[in-house]
Amino acid sequence: MLLLQCPHCLEGRSEEEFDYAGEAHIQRPAPGVTDAEWADYLYFRSNPQGRHREMWVHTAGCRRYFNVVRDTVSYDVLAVYPIGEREPLVGKPPP
C-alpha cells in the first residue's frame, strides 16, 4: 500500500484515494511524425526496474493531477511535484 502526499491538498493519503495515470513527461510529437514515432508516443513505455516518473490523480480528493518519482522495486516515493515542473534530482537517474 502506497502512501502519497497530494501536493495540492498537502495531506498524505493511502493509494486507494488516488488513480495511477501513466508514465509522466511524455511529449506529444509534432504533426507529420512517422508511424513508428507515433506508436512510440501512444504505446511504448520505459517500464524501468527502478526510478520511474509517473502521474497520479487524487480521484477521491481534489481530483487534480501531479507527478511522482517512485522506485518500482522498493516502492519508495522519492519525490512529489506539480505537473509542468521538471522532476527534482532524486534517486538514481534512468540509464
Add this chain to the structure above:
Amino acid sequence: MERYSLFGLLKHALHHHEDWPRAWRDAEPRSSYDVVVVGGGGHGLATAYYLAKVHGITDVAVVEKGWLGGGNTGRNTTIVRSNYLRDEAARLYDFALELWPDLSRELNFNVMFSPRGVLNLGHTLQEMRDIERRVNANRLNGIDGEVLGPAELEARVPLLNCSPDARYPVLGASWQPRGGVARHDAVAWGYARAADALGVDLIQQTPVTGIRVEGKHVAGVETARGFIAARKVACVVAGHSGVLAAMAGLRLPIESRPLQALVSEPLKPCLDTVVMSNAVHCYISQADKGDLVIGAGADAYTGYGQRGSFHIIEHSLAAVCELFPAFSRVRMNRQWGGIVDICPDACPIIGKTPVGGLYFNCGWGTGGFKSTPGSGYVFADTIAHDRPHPLAAPFALSRFERGALIDEHGAAGVAH
C-alpha cells in the same frame, strides 16, 4: 531419461523409492549454442522442447536467473481456456488448448490437466450482452461455448449465491466445457524433463546481465557465469521483458505490474469447476488437494515487487464472500504476486525484433499459463524458420506501428 510408468513405479518400490534418477541434468553452460532461450518458465521451457522435438534443433540452452518455473509459471491460478473474442486471439489460444489433453502423454509427465469447465459470470444486462456476443464469436471460430442462465448455474455450482437480492446478482454466465485447470509446476517440470532428454541444457541460477549485439545481429548473452555465444537469442521473461529489451537497446509497449493470487486452507471437495467474474474481479477454483485457488487483480501501476497492494486482495475476497457466502470463514494460507507484462491491447507479442536473431515472446500479461504449450510451439517455429508462425503473425511487435491492435481487454472475459 527413465520413462515414468507403472512398471517403473513397482520397480522403484522394491528399493523404497530411494533410487529415482534426477529428472534433468544440472548442465554447465557451454561457450556457445545455436539458440539460447532466456527464461526458464513454462513458455521458455516449452519453446526449448518444441525446438528440439519438432525442428531438431537440440543445441539449445535455457538460461534461468532463479529456478525453473519460479516466476509466473509457479504464481498463476492455473486456469486453461480459449474463449477469446477476436479471431486472431481465439485461434492462438484454441491452438494451445488443443495441445493440453495430450500433454501428459507427450511429455511422459502428469500435468494433471483437468477439463472441468470454465464459467465467466455476468452481473449486469450489458455484461450478459457481451457474454452472448463473445460466445457467438467463439462458436463461429469453432470454440465450444454456451450461455447459461441463473437456474442452470445454480444447479451446476450449488454454493454460488444466485438469489435475486444478492449484492452481485448473477444473471448468467458463459460456459466453456473444454476449459479447466492444470498443475502449473508440473507443466514446467514436464517440459524441462522432456527438453533435457532431447539434449537441451537447463542452466539455473544464472541471471542474464546483457545481450551482446554485433552490427545488427545478436551475438550472445552476458551472464553471471560468463558470456554465452548464440546464433539466436529468444527472450521469454514475462514481467522482466522490458529490462531485457533495454539490454538490446529496444523499447516495448509493455508495463509490468504485480498480479496477486492466494490459496486457502484445504477443504473437502466443494467446487468442481472454475468460476470467474469480470465485474467483481475474482476467479476461483479448487485444487485437487482441496485448497481454494483465488485470483485477484493486478496493481494499477508499474511495479516489480512480487507482492502487490493489500486493497486489491481485500476487494477480491470481499467479492468471493458475496458470491460464495459459505467461504466467508475459510482461512487463507498463502498470498503472493507475480510480475505480469501487460500490453495496451492485452495480447502477447510474439516474433522477431529489429535486431537480427533476437526474438521476443512476451506481453501475455495476466493470462499466459493457459497458452504455455501453444506459445512454445509457435515461438519455436518462429525461431527455427526466422519468420512468424502463421498463428503468431498477427502478434508481431510491428502491430503497434500499423495500428493493428487485437483488443482483448475485457472482451475476453479476462478479469482485469
